Amino acid sequence: MAERKTEIAIIGAGTAGLAAERSARRAGARTLLIDDRFAGTTCATVGCMPSKLLIAAAKAAQGIREADRFGISAGPVRIDGKAVMQRVRRLRDDFVSSILETFDALPADSKLKGKARFTGGTTLDVDGLAVEARAIVIATGSFAMVPKPYRDLDNLLTNENVFELDDLPASLGVIGAGPLGLELAQAFARLGVKVQVFGEGGKIAGLGDAAVATSLRALLEKEFPVHLDVEITPEKVSGGTRIRWSGKSEGSAVFSHVLVATGRPPKLDGLGLEATGLDLDDHGTPVFDITTLQCGAAPIFIAGDTNAKAPLLHEASAEGAIAGHNAATFPKVTPSKRKTMLAITFTEPSSAMIGKPPEDDTIVGEADYSDQGRARVEGRAGGLVRLYADPKGLLTGASMAAPGTEHMAHLIAWAIESRQTAADLLNLPIYHPTLEEGMRGALRQICKTAALPVPEDRDEGNAAGV
Numbered sequence: 001m002a003e004r005k006t007e008i009a010i011i012g013a014g015t016a017g018l019a020a021e022r023s024a025r026r027a028g029a030r031t032l033l034i035d036d037r038f039a040g041t042t043c044a045t046v047g048c049m050p051s052k053l054l055i056a057a058a059k060a061a062q063g064i065r066e067a068d069r070f071g072i073s074a075g076p077v078r079i080d081g082k083a084v085m086q087r088v089r090r091l092r093d094d095f096v097s098s099i100l101e102t103f104d105a106l107p108a109d110s111k112l113k114g115k116a117r118f119t120g121g122t123t124l125d126v127d128g129l130a131v132e133a134r135a136i137v138i139a140t141g142s143f144a145m146v147p148k149p150y151r152d153l154d155n156l157l158t159n160e161n162v163f164e165l166d167d168l169p170a171s172l173g174v175i176g177a178g179p180l181g182l183e184l185a186q187a188f189a190r191l192g193v194k195v196q197v198f199g200e201g202g203k204i205a206g207l208g209d210a211a212v213a214t215s216l217r218a219l220l221e222k223e224f225p226v227h228l229d230v231e232i233t234p235e236k237v238s239g240g241t242r243i244r245w246s247g248k249s250e251g252s253a254v255f256s257h258v259l260v261a262t263g264r265p266p267k268l269d270g271l272g273l274e275a276t277g278l279d280l281d282d283h284g285t286p287v288f289d290i291t292t293l294q295c296g297a298a299p300i301f302i303a304g305d306t307n308a309k310a311p312l313l314h315e316a317s318a319e320g321a322i323a324g325h326n327a328a329t330f331p332k333v334t335p336s337k338r339k340t341m342l343a344i345t346f347t348e349p350s351s352a353m354i355g356k357p358p359e360d361d362t363i364v365g366e367a368d369y370s371d372q373g374r375a376r377v378e379g380r381a382g383g384l385v386r387l388y389a390d391p392k393g394l395l396t397g398a399s400m401a402a403p404g405t406e407h408m409a410h411l412i413a414w415a416i417e418s419r420q421t422a423a424d425l426l427n428l429p430i431y432h433p434t435l436e437e438g439m440r441g442a443l444r445q446i447c448k449t450a451a452l453p454v455p456e457d458r459d460e461g462n463a464a465g466v
C-alpha cells in the first residue's frame with residue numbers, strides 16, 4: 001500500500017478541521033487536511049448561511065405583510081418562490097466559493113481527498129493510501145438523522161437538500177421543534193407555505209426554561225401550529241404524506257413535503273474507531289477532555305459537531321483551534337478555558353440560552369416584553385427575558401425569547417464572561433429607547449433579592465414610555 005507520513009492529520013475540512021489545520025501549522029507542525037469531498041463547510045453549504053438567507057427573504061415578506069399596522073399599504077405580498085430559492089443559492093454559492101479558495105490556497109502536499117478510516121492509534125487508511133501521523137484530529141462533523149418511519153417518504157427534505165428546491169413547497173410538515181426545524185418552519189410559513197411543526201418531546205428551540213419556552217411557543221403559534229409532546233405517524237398518500245399525531249393534541253394533515261429536523265448526530269460511522277483503542281461513551285463517541293479536546297491519553301483530538309458537546313459554529317471554530325494546537329504540541333497539551341455557552345435560534349422573536357441553567361439557589365430577574373416601550377414602537381411587543389444570578393447577584397446565565405434577543409444575548413454572555421453583577425450592569429450606560437433597556441427591570445429584581453445596592457446616582461424608575 002502507498003504511504004504518506006505527516007505530523008498532524010486532520011480528518012474533515014469543515015469549520016473545526018480548517019481551524020485545527022491553521023492552528024497546528026501556526027504551532028510549527030507539518031499538516032495534512034483530509035476530506036472526502038472538499039465541497040465547503042456544512043455552515044456555508046447546507047447550514048447557517050443558506051438558512052439565514054431563507055430567513056432574510058421571509059423577513060422581507062413579513063415586513064410587507066405587517067406594514068399596515070403603521071398605516072402603510074403595500075398591497076398583497078406576491079412571492080416568486082423560484083426567485084427566492086435562486087437568491088438563496090446564488091449568495092450561498094458566494095460564501096462557499098470563499099471556502100473553496102481557502103482549500104485552493106493550501107499547499108498541494110497538505111491536503112488529501114478521500115474517506116479516512118483509522119487502522120491504528122496514529123494510522124489511517126484514506127481510500128487505499130496509508131497515512132501515518134504523530135497526532136490526529138477528528139473533525140468529521142454531523143449528519144442529518146432521518147428516523148426510520150420517514151426514510152421512504154416522497155418529497156422528504158432535510159437540511160442537506162432543502163436549499164436545492166427549485167420552488168417553494170405547497171405545504172410542509174416539519175418534524176422536530178429544535179432550532180433547525182423552527183427557523184425553517186417560520187421562514188417557509190412567512191413565504192406563504194402552509195406549515196405545521198411536530199415535536200415528540202416537549203421542548204421548543206431547546207429551551208430549558210419553561211416560562212420562556214411557553215412565551216416563544218405562543219408567539220410562533222400566531223404564525224403556524226406547533227404540536228409538542230405528540231406521537232407522529234407518517235403515511236405515504238397521493239400528493240405527499242399524511243401526518244397523524246396524537247398525545248397532547250391529535251389530528252391528521254396531508255403535506256406536499258416533509259422536513260425532518262430531528263437532530264444531527266456525530267458522523268463517526270465507518271471511521272474505524274475500534275482500531276484506536278479509545279474509550280467510547282454510550283453513543284459511540286470517544287471520551288474526551290472538554291478543555292484540551294484530547295481523547296484519553298492518546299495523540300487523538302476531537303473537535304466540532306462530531307464531539308456533540310456544543311454543535312455550534314463558533315464552538316467548532318474554537319475547538320478546532322484548541323485541538324490543532326494541542327495536537328501539534330503533543331505530548332504537552334494545554335487546557336483552554338471554554339467560553340460562556342451561547343446558543344441562539346434565529347426565529348422572530350429570536351431565542352437564546354446563555355451560560356448555566358438555573359440551580360436551586362439561583363436568583364431570577366424577569367422582563368416581560370409584551371409591554372416594552374421600543375418593542376411596542378416597532379410593533380414587535382411580546383416575549384420574555386429571564387436573567388439568572390448567583391445569591392451574590394453575579395450573573396450566571398439567561399434564557400430569552402424576545403425582540404432583539406440575538407443582540408441582548410451577546411451583552412449578557414459578555415457580562416457573564418467578565419464576571420459582572422446585576423449592579424455592575426446597571427452602572428453601565430443604557431440608552432433610551434432601546435430593547436436592551438427592557439432588561440433593567442430584571443437586573444433590579446436581582447439586585448433586590450441579592451441585597452445588592454442599586455447605584456445611588458441612578459434613577460430607579462422606568463424610563464418614560466417603558
Ligand SMILES: Cc1cc2nc3c(=O)[nH]c(=O)nc-3n(C[C@H](O)[C@H](O)[C@H](O)COP(=O)(O)OP(=O)(O)OC[C@H]3O[C@@H](n4cnc5c(N)ncnc54)[C@H](O)[C@@H]3O)c2cc1C
Nearest residue numbers: 012014015016036042047048116140141304305311312313
Ligand atoms: C441548517 C443549519 C443551520 C445552522 N445554523 C447555525 C447558526 O445559525 N449558528 C451556528 O452557530 N451554528 C449553526 N449550525 C451548526 C453549524 O453549522 C455546525 O455547528 C458547524 O458547521 C459544524 O462544523 P464542523 O467543522 O464540526 O463540521 P462540518 O463543517 O460538517 O465538517 C466536517 C467535514 O468532515 C468531512 N468528513 C466526514 N467524515 C469524513 C471521513 N471519514 N473522511 C474524510 N472526511 C470526512 C465532511 O465531508 C465535512 O467536510 C447550523 C447547522 C445547520 C444544519
Ligand SMILES: NC(=O)c1ccc[n+]([C@@H]2O[C@H](COP(=O)([O-])OP(=O)(O)OC[C@H]3O[C@@H](n4cnc5c(N)ncnc54)[C@H](O)[C@@H]3O)[C@@H](O)[C@H]2O)c1
Nearest residue numbers: 176177178179180181199200201261262263264311344345
Ligand atoms: N441557530 C442555530 O445555531 C442553529 C440553527 C439550526 C441548526 N443548528 C444546529 O444544527 C443541529 C441540528 O438541529 P436540530 O434542531 O435538528 O437538532 P436538535 O437536536 O437541537 O433538535 C431536534 C428536535 O427534534 C426532536 N425530535 C427528535 N426525534 C424526533 C422524532 N422522531 N420526532 C419528532 N421530534 C423529534 C427533539 O426532541 C428536538 O427537540 C444542531 O446541532 C443545532 O445546534 C443550529
